[in-house]
Amino acid sequence: MECDSDNKLHAPLVAEAAPRRQRCAQRKWCVRAWRNKRMRGRAAVCAAGLAVAFAAVALTALAAPHHRHHHRRRHHRHHPAAAAAAAAADAVDEACVDHAVADRLAVELGSRLAGWRALARPAGASLLLDRGALAAGRPDGYDWRHAHQAVTNGYDAVLTDVKAGGLEPPSFEDVCDVAAPAAACAEACLESRFRARDGFERCSDGARAAFLLAPDLVKACLTPETPCYECVASCGVAAESCRPVRVARSSG
Incomplete structure (x- = not known):
């Protein structure tokens, strides 16, 4: 229970x-x-x-x-x-011109218009630096002012002949090398102005290219009272070292 x-x-x-x-x-x-x-x-x-x-x-x-x-x-x-x-x-620097042709043009300008009797190297810088101190390889009574004027006046005709390739290379008995610092200074005066122009920044050697592509600029560097002329004048006197050469030279 x-x-x-x-x-x-x-x-x-x-x-x-x-x-x-x-x-x-x-x-x-x-x-x-x-x-x-x-x-x-x-x-x-x-x-x-x-x-x-x-x-x-x-x-x-x-x-x-x-x-x-x-x-x-x-x-x-x-x-x-x-x-x-x-x-x-x-861009990679390029040869805007044939360097051998540019050198040939500078030599032709010197031999045919400036009265060179010896090959001056580098030819382009020698043309720019010629202020009366480069007496070696020039004729007696050499007038460098007259030579500059002759180069300026006859530049275009020589340029045309060189481009056509119909000229015989000039023959020299002596070769004269311009002092390297003065030559580099003169080339820099020309090259800096050449590179400042549109389309020429890539040229590997502006000084050479200017002789073929900017003849007006080279003429300006040979004309007194221009910026390029004054720039080259500041490079100082260029000493020369001359010696006989037995082979015909056509480049600077």
């Missing part, structure tokens, strides 16, 4: 406890499910964020060269001087 009574007494409690345990188990499962869901949501958000970041980096990397190219083109379009400087920096 006591057992039955006790069972009867606790039966409602047992019956009530079962649903409660079920509800508790359901609640725990819900919590775990919610936590799992939240973790999956966070993982999805992280994955999406990483995907967006990766896509942004990829697009930036692809767009960067185009942007730099576009910026460079726009900069060059608005700054042509900078574009020319950049092109000159990227």
Whole structure:
């Protein structure tokens, strides 16, 4: 009787406890499910964020060269001087003229118009430096001012003949070398002005190229009271070293 009574007494409690345990188990499962869901949501958000970041980096990397190219083109379009400087920096110096032909022209100018009796080297610098100090290889009573004027007046005709290639190389018995520092100074006076002209920045030897491509500039360097003439005059007296030569020379 006591057992039955006790069972009867606790039966409602047992019956009530079962649903409660079920509800508790359901609640725990819900919590775990919610936590799992939240973790999956966070993982999805992280994955999406990483995907967006990766896509942004990829697009930036692809767009960067185009942007730099576009910026460079726009900069060059608005700054042509900078574009020319950049092109000159990227380009490889080239021989704008045949150096042998340029040397031949300077020798012909000296022999046919300036009265040279000896080959002066370098020929172009010798023409520019001649201010009366280069007496070796010149005729007696040599008038260098008259020689400069004769070169200026007859330059174009000699240039045409040299380009045509129909001239016999002049023959000399002596060769005279002008002092290297003075020659380099005179060539620099001519070359700097030649390179300042559009299209000639790439020439590997501007002094030689000027004789063939800018005769007006060479004439200016032989004409008193011009900037180039004064520049050459500042190079000082050029000493000469002369010696006999047994072979005909046609280049400077």
